[in-house]
Amino acid sequence: VYPGSSVLSFGTAGCNLGCKFCQNWDISKSREIERLSAQAMPDEIAEVAAQLGCQSVAFTYNDPIIWSEYAIETSKACHARGIKTVAVTAGYITEQARADFFEHIDAANIDLKAFTEEFYYRITLSHLQPVLETLKWLKQETDVWFEITNLVIPQANDNDSEFQQMCDWILKEVGPDVPLHFSAFHPDFRMRDRGGTPPETLVRAREIALAAGLKYVYTGNVNDVARQSTYCPHCQQTLIERNWYQLGKYALRGHRCGYCDTEIAGHFSDKPGDWGQKRLPVDIQAILKKNAASQSGNTEPQKGPSTMQTNQSPQIIELSSDQEQALLQQAAAVVAGTVTRSRPVDVPLGDLQDTTVSGAFVSLKRQKQLRSCCGSFGKPQPLGQALQQAAVRAAKDDPRFPPVSPSELAHLDLEVWLLSGLEAVPEQGADRVEAVIVGQHGLQIQADGRSGLLLPGVPLDHGWDAEEFLNQTCIKAGLPPTAWKDPGTTLMRFQGISCAARLAELVDLSTETQVKTILGQREFAQYLQYIQSTVDALLKGQVPSYYCDAVSDTNLQGVALLLSRTGTDEELILSKWALKQTFPMQSTVFSLCQ
Numbered sequence: 001v002y003p004g005s006s007v008l009s010f011g012t013a014g015c016n017l018g019c020k021f022c023q024n025w026d027i028s029k030s031r032e033i034e035r036l037s038a039q040a041m042p043d044e045i046a047e048v049a050a051q052l053g054c055q056s057v058a059f060t061y062n063d064p065i066i067w068s069e070y071a072i073e074t075s076k077a078c079h080a081r082g083i084k085t086v087a088v089t090a091g092y093i094t095e096q097a098r099a100d101f102f103e104h105i106d107a108a109n110i111d112l113k114a115f116t117e118e119f120y121y122r123i124t125l126s127h128l129q130p131v132l133e134t135l136k137w138l139k140q141e142t143d144v145w146f147e148i149t150n151l152v153i154p155q156a157n158d159n160d161s162e163f164q165q166m167c168d169w170i171l172k173e174v175g176p177d178v179p180l181h182f183s184a185f186h187p188d189f190r191m192r193d194r195g196g197t198p199p200e201t202l203v204r205a206r207e208i209a210l211a212a213g214l215k216y217v218y219t220g221n222v223n224d225v226a227r228q229s230t231y232c233p234h235c236q237q238t239l240i241e242r243n244w245y246q247l248g249k250y251a252l253r254g255h256r257c258g259y260c261d262t263e264i265a266g267h268f269s270d271k272p273g274d275w276g277q278k279r280l281p282v283d284i285q286a287i288l289k290k291n292a293a294s295q296s297g298n299t300e301p302q303k304g305p306s307t308m309q310t311n312q313s314p315q316i317i318e319l320s321s322d323q324e325q326a327l328l329q330q331a332a333a334v335v336a337g338t339v340t341r342s343r344p345v346d347v348p349l350g351d352l353q354d355t356t357v358s359g360a361f362v363s364l365k366r367q368k369q370l371r372s373c374c375g376s377f378g379k380p381q382p383l384g385q386a387l388q389q390a391a392v393r394a395a396k397d398d399p400r401f402p403p404v405s406p407s408e409l410a411h412l413d414l415e416v417w418l419l420s421g422l423e424a425v426p427e428q429g430a431d432r433v434e435a436v437i438v439g440q441h442g443l444q445i446q447a448d449g450r451s452g453l454l455l456p457g458v459p460l461d462h463g464w465d466a467e468e469f470l471n472q473t474c475i476k477a478g479l480p481p482t483a484w485k486d487p488g489t490t491l492m493r494f495q496g497i498s499c500a501a502r503l504a505e506l507v508d509l510s511t512e513t514q515v516k517t518i519l520g521q522r523e524f525a526q527y528l529q530y531i532q533s534t535v536d537a538l539l540k541g542q543v544p545s546y547y548c549d550a551v552s553d554t555n556l557q558g559v560a561l562l563l564s565r566t567g568t569d570e571e572l573i574l575s576k577w578a579l580k581q582t583f584p585m586q587s588t589v590f591s592l593c594q
């Protein structure tokens, strides 16, 4: 759609699917909507998009279907200004809601995540059929322009027969003109047990799709100009050359091939746009304030720090070994207290309590594997407060992992990071490699409304050099690996000091882990209610929560679920027993429900 034009993209928080590979998990699984979001009314978004010269507004990052009222109102405001709207969605929507939503959408990208119910059910906690129904309905009942993206995941949805079946279905039900994108996976969220998609797999999938009769098939998330460009399906000449978002040769005349006059499917302007690879973070409220100030004749720049302003960033502090021990003990006490729901022992931090830091992170590892890592960064704050918040969140709020359970505490290593010296990297393009010292600097990157941060210890853990560290920070942000070279990308570096110890050496776990092994009556009733609603949700194809917040997790040696159908003698008993070892209650019960 309108190649080369600029798009204002935005999203909210939450999602109706639960993809284990979610590459936007920090948004789609966010439990911190209030803290992380900015305010933007539909009219304001449209106004700013118009002011920035954007041809379209995209609803993306998380699935706009769950905030369809907001998307619909924004679409109306955009259409009133001649701006198109694009929905990036999994297409998992009921028949009743489809028309209301898509009536206001000009174009859509539908993620067809795989072509088996098994994959949808196990890996995305949703179902395939409603997505196929959405695709057929879009084709038959609407004039919404849509494209399909298939994220290809090794050992999950990457076999040739699945590609073949999917392409045959698309050809039959949706037609040969729908563009199909095979996109590369990289390990993220709860799917870190495998590597990224080999480019050859994408090439193979594309060949299968072309041989099946689809006309416009692309590879994505990889460097591959030849397979990201558009060719005339009749004379095979290159019509639009693409290198990621950068356009090269452009040989369309309106909607027709400039060589043989064949009509090309899609929406095109008379001339291609020249936005290229640029990404521009947009602060809607700041733009609106500036507009208001200039209308009232006050054109003074706004005072006060922006989120990335750093000239007041505290500098690195040195820690004595006593101070390190106090920090670790305090973090360990908060983690253990949060996990066991007991009052944490207060460890005095002395002078450190009010020392200002740019951020603090608490990381928990089990046998060197990351178990959770949370913290905050950017706004200077007292160390005691930053450490407390980071430890509480690491214990129960890392959206990539289930909350830590009491039985795990004895097996965890705890690491505390204190961050300071946040500064913008002045170098541009490839020179940025020289500005990063592995082992000393951590990195934060911001572009295209996305942001990613990696601590200074991460490249050391993985043996990365500075360039790989930059690439990986981009990947963490959900950006192309080379986005750090782009002029529109903001790159910040910071310094950090860390200390680590086994959690069991820092707190007395014999008392900390004395938790109830049997649920109290009230907790049991709440848990039963949760189990009933989980089974009910699964039967209806909804996405239940995998964890019941109302009860603490504990370890069991046996659990049985008995389901009976009302008014009949039918019963189903599912159970799990372990005579020697125990197993965690919450995850086991959830899989029995599944």
Ligand code: SF4
Pocket: 015, 016, 017, 018, 019, 021, 022, 023, 024, 025, 028, 061, 062, 063, 090, 124
């Ligand atoms: S649909 Fe899946 S991948 Fe997309 S935001 Fe939701 S959970 Fe993440």
